[in-house]
Amino acid sequence: MLxxxxxxxxxxxxxxxxxxxxxxxxxxxxxxxxxxxxFSAITPLLIERFKRQRMSTVxxxxxxxxPATVNHELxxxxxxxxxxxxxxxxxxxxxxxxxxxxxDNERKRYLSKEEEVRLMETLQGKTWLKRIVVxxxxxxxxxxEIVNLKWSDVDLxxxxxxxxxxxxxxxxxxxxxxxxxxxxxxxLLEREEKTEKIFLVxxxxxxxxxxxARIKAGLTDFRFHxxxxxxxxxxxxxxxxxxxxxxxxxxxxxxxxxxxTHASDESKRKAVEMLE
Numbered sequence: 225m226l227x228x229x230x231x232x233x234x235x236x237x238x239x240x241x242x243x244x245x246x247x248x249x250x251x252x253x254x255x256x257x258x259x260x261x262x263f264s265a266i267t268p269l270l271i272e273r274f275k276r277q278r279m280s281t282v283x284x285x286x287x288x289x290x291p292a293t294v295n296h297e298l299x300x301x302x303x304x305x306x307x308x309x310x311x312x313x314x315x316x317x318x319x320x321x322x323x324x325x326x327x328d329n330e331r332k333r334y335l336s337k338e339e340e341v342r343l344m345e346t347l348q349g350k351t352w353l354k355r356i357v358v359x360x361x362x363x364x365x366x367x368x369e370i371v372n373l374k375w376s377d378v379d380l381x382x383x384x385x386x387x388x389x390x391x392x393x394x395x396x397x398x399x400x401x402x403x404x405x406x407x408x409x410x411x412l413l414e415r416e417e418k419t420e421k422i423f424l425v426x427x428x429x430x431x432x433x434x435x436x437a438r439i440k441a442g443l444t445d446f447r448f449h450x451x452x453x454x455x456x457x458x459x460x461x462x463x464x465x466x467x468x469x470x471x472x473x474x475x476x477x478x479x480x481x482x483x484x485t486h487a488s489d490e491s492k493r494k495a496v497e498m499l500e
Contacts, residue, residue: 225313227266227304228259234311235304250300253278263305263314268321271301275322285435291325298324332483334454335361339443346441353433355407356423357451362404364455364473367430367448373422378408387474396474453484460484463495 231251239247257274258266278294302319309317335343340361347354356370365373369387378385383400400408411422434448456469470481 225263226259227261227263228255230263230308230311230313231255231259231304235307238307239303247300247303250297251304253281254297254301254304258301263308266305266314266318268318271298271318271322274301275325279325291327295324295327298322332453332457333445333447333450334457335443335446335450339441339446342441343438343443346437350433350437352423352425353430353437355410356425356430357434359404359407359423360448360451361455362401363398364452365398366452367427370423371421371425371427371430374420375418375422376420378422380405380408394474394476396471398472456481456484 236247236251254274257277258270275294275298278289278297279291281289283289283293298319302317305314305317305319308314343357344354347357359365359370360367363370363385365387373385373387377388378400380400383405385398385400387396387398389395408422431448438446452473456473459469459472466478466481466485469475469484470478473481475481
């Protein structure tokens with residue numbers, strides 16, 4: 225069976241039952257590379273060649289693809305091959321012998337107060353994007369989590385929201401503070417028809433509009449995901465403990481949260497000075 229035929233006939237129907245994953249964008253470059261091949265022709269060496277090709281690919285923003293993007297595609301390919309193995313089309317998953325790219329997860333870029341003022345000034349007139357930016361700054365939610373958030377996930381009486389499935393595969397509860405609550409109330413007041421989702425916009429639309437806004441605001445090396453870093457860093461600066469941070473961010477491994485401990489250096493200094 226050809227790779228593309230298996231993806232259409234078997235993998236996509238199977239993947240449609242997994243609501244926590246999106247495979248469409250990953251499968252396009254994968255199918256372009258492996259589509260006309262039989263599974264027996266897909267070797268670890270060929271997958272390494274695909275990996276190198278994707279590493280040298282330039283994104284629509286004019287930069288090489290992020291290692292995390294390439295890794296996500298490799299993991300999707302591995303899922304396809306894993307299902308093919310279950311169907312006994314292959315004896316072994318060739319992806320098992322291909323290493324993922326190393327990631328730099330120590331990124332520490334976050335928004336200063338002055339930068340936030342400039343960004344918000346730029347967002348005047350773009351109400352939908354401003355609301356999403358404010359919501360991200362005050363909940364620490366990922367872009368995909370914001371896009372998928374439903375009214376049924378929110379309890380405005382208790383001022384909490386539930387992220388049903390995060391990147392770690394676990395749900396988590398986030399308290400809703402006043403700025404985030406105001407965003408939700410504003411949307412409720414202006415929306416004429418009841419909708420399932422709160423933010424009626426795609427992730428790609430958010431990324432494109434945010435990139436344009438951050439350029440106008442003069443923010444260098446700043447991505448939408450850094451709003452999440454800003455949320456965590458500000459909590460750390462105010463002395464929040466690492467366990468609370470990990471739970472709010474939905475980190476499965478607390479080592480992922482340790483990158484924010486740098487932000488609490490001033491809090492540590494003040495704590496020590498209290499002994500004086």
